Amino acid sequence: MTVLNPVTKTTEFGGPIGSLILIIFLPLVTLFLFLACNEIYLMEGFNLNLQLLKDAFNIYVYNDLNNLLFDYQSWKYYLYWFISLALLDVYIPGNEKFGIKLRDGSKLKYNINGLQLVSLLLIIICSRFYLLGFNLPELNFLYDNFLNLMFTTWEFSILLSFFVYFTSFIPLRNKNGNGNGNGNGNGNGNYERILSINGNSKNILFDWFIGRELNPRIGDWDIKLFCELRPGLLLWFLLNLSCLQRQFQKIGYITNSMILVNLLQFIYIIDGVLNEEGCLTMVDITTDGFGFMLAFGDLCWVPFCYCLQARYLTLKEINLTNFEMLIIILLMIIGFYIFKASNNEKNNFRSGKLSNLKSIKTERGTKLLIEGWWGISQHINYFGDMIIALSWCLPTKFNTILTYFYVIYFTSLLIHRQIRDDEKCFKKYGNSWIEYKKKVPYKIIPYVY
Numbered sequence: 001m002t003v004l005n006p007v008t009k010t011t012e013f014g015g016p017i018g019s020l021i022l023i024i025f026l027p028l029v030t031l032f033l034f035l036a037c038n039e040i041y042l043m044e045g046f047n048l049n050l051q052l053l054k055d056a057f058n059i060y061v062y063n064d065l066n067n068l069l070f071d072y073q074s075w076k077y078y079l080y081w082f083i084s085l086a087l088l089d090v091y092i093p094g095n096e097k098f099g100i101k102l103r104d105g106s107k108l109k110y111n112i113n114g115l116q117l118v119s120l121l122l123i124i125i126c127s128r129f130y131l132l133g134f135n136l137p138e139l140n141f142l143y144d145n146f147l148n149l150m151f152t153t154w155e156f157s158i159l160l161s162f163f164v165y166f167t168s169f170i171p172l173r174n175k176n177g178n179g180n181g182n183g184n185g186n187g188n189g190n191y192e193r194i195l196s197i198n199g200n201s202k203n204i205l206f207d208w209f210i211g212r213e214l215n216p217r218i219g220d221w222d223i224k225l226f227c228e229l230r231p232g233l234l235l236w237f238l239l240n241l242s243c244l245q246r247q248f249q250k251i252g253y254i255t256n257s258m259i260l261v262n263l264l265q266f267i268y269i270i271d272g273v274l275n276e277e278g279c280l281t282m283v284d285i286t287t288d289g290f291g292f293m294l295a296f297g298d299l300c301w302v303p304f305c306y307c308l309q310a311r312y313l314t315l316k317e318i319n320l321t322n323f324e325m326l327i328i329i330l331l332m333i334i335g336f337y338i339f340k341a342s343n344n345e346k347n348n349f350r351s352g353k354l355s356n357l358k359s360i361k362t363e364r365g366t367k368l369l370i371e372g373w374w375g376i377s378q379h380i381n382y383f384g385d386m387i388i389a390l391s392w393c394l395p396t397k398f399n400t401i402l403t404y405f406y407v408i409y410f411t412s413l414l415i416h417r418q419i420r421d422d423e424k425c426f427k428k429y430g431n432s433w434i435e436y437k438k439k440v441p442y443k444i445i446p447y448v449y
């Protein structure tokens, strides 16, 4: 009998030591980015040095540490935000879709209602702007309480990771009381949860960090997909808007660079939220567990680090020429086209369409595309994402490396992801994967890498 939840033998991210470093280091980076992009640095022309960083630390963190560690207001509003979105996620009617086949042969059900949710959110925001102009109190609150909210989401993700870690040990009750028909029931109507292939090392710290359970759920509500697509992504959009509003309040108009950053990132964010079904085949959903890494990444890192360009533009008034705007928009269009077309092609292929495209049959019986986008490089979709990332940084011009943090970090993340995926696919497909790599030699960027 095959084991449902094999023990993880090789740990990623440097195992427990590596994960400990990341648990400490990642929140420090978010703090650093805040301290490195504020009025103090503006006065110094964004000339980063240790003394300025120390000054910023003393002003923003040291003087306010008690309040930052438990800020009642931020917690209250963040809980409103998280719980309202969760309720809307559950109760807004949508289309019922199923995820990929899991190790026990079952498929999870998802309520796909991103379009309805986004429409509702946009109606609320547009009518609030119509009624109040660029003076929405909720956006002022976001801008003025950036650091407190960042601390709140960091703490919240720690608590959420504990919750999903502990619940992963509680067997699920089968409504029919007959196990799931695959031998992992225990005869009492209870059955084992499906754990992540990477998160069952039995080392508490590592499993907590990487995520023990594959798809933690409360009833049919999927915590991982929700966190991936809702509270963090939409908060990023609102943080960007809060910067736009603050710029208007400060200088009486909105620069074209600010409009561009808001617009380009809005397209990406909304596409992410609307593309729920496509996400069901993403590695995060199909393979990774849900632990501190994803919880922190989704809820704190994404909104508070990714809005850096908009925050910078609130501090520094930058106007772009028409030519500069054109280049940036073109880059975004090219990147977005590659990103969407390649992801769609893989999803369509995986769901049985596009059988006219050349592919190789693997030893497992499934196929790997070697024509179309997936014949150009092994992760051409990552290349599209990198171009998009660059187009978001360019509106800040070239005054400081700080605003290029996103493209630098994201490129390293995608290279690391490609290495992980290469290992995963080699384990899964063996010699067929080697054959695939011979036919499609470039990893991400055609003719370069």
Ligand code: NDP
Residues within 6 Å of the ligand: 281, 282, 283, 284, 339, 343, 346, 349, 367, 368, 369, 370, 374, 378, 379, 381, 382, 385, 417, 421, 424, 425, 428
């Ligand atoms: P991919 O979409 O590249 O998926 C990789 C998987 O696709 C492999 O594990 C394999 O899975 C399958 N596959 C690989 N090669 C082929 C082929 N030739 N033919 C058919 N199937 C193949 O990776 P991700 O899930 O990491 O990324 C999805 C998207 O999300 C990307 O566009 C990425 O840029 C984006 N992303 C964005 C992030 C952000 O913060 N904005 C963060 C991370 C990702 P199998 O065979 O097992 O089905």
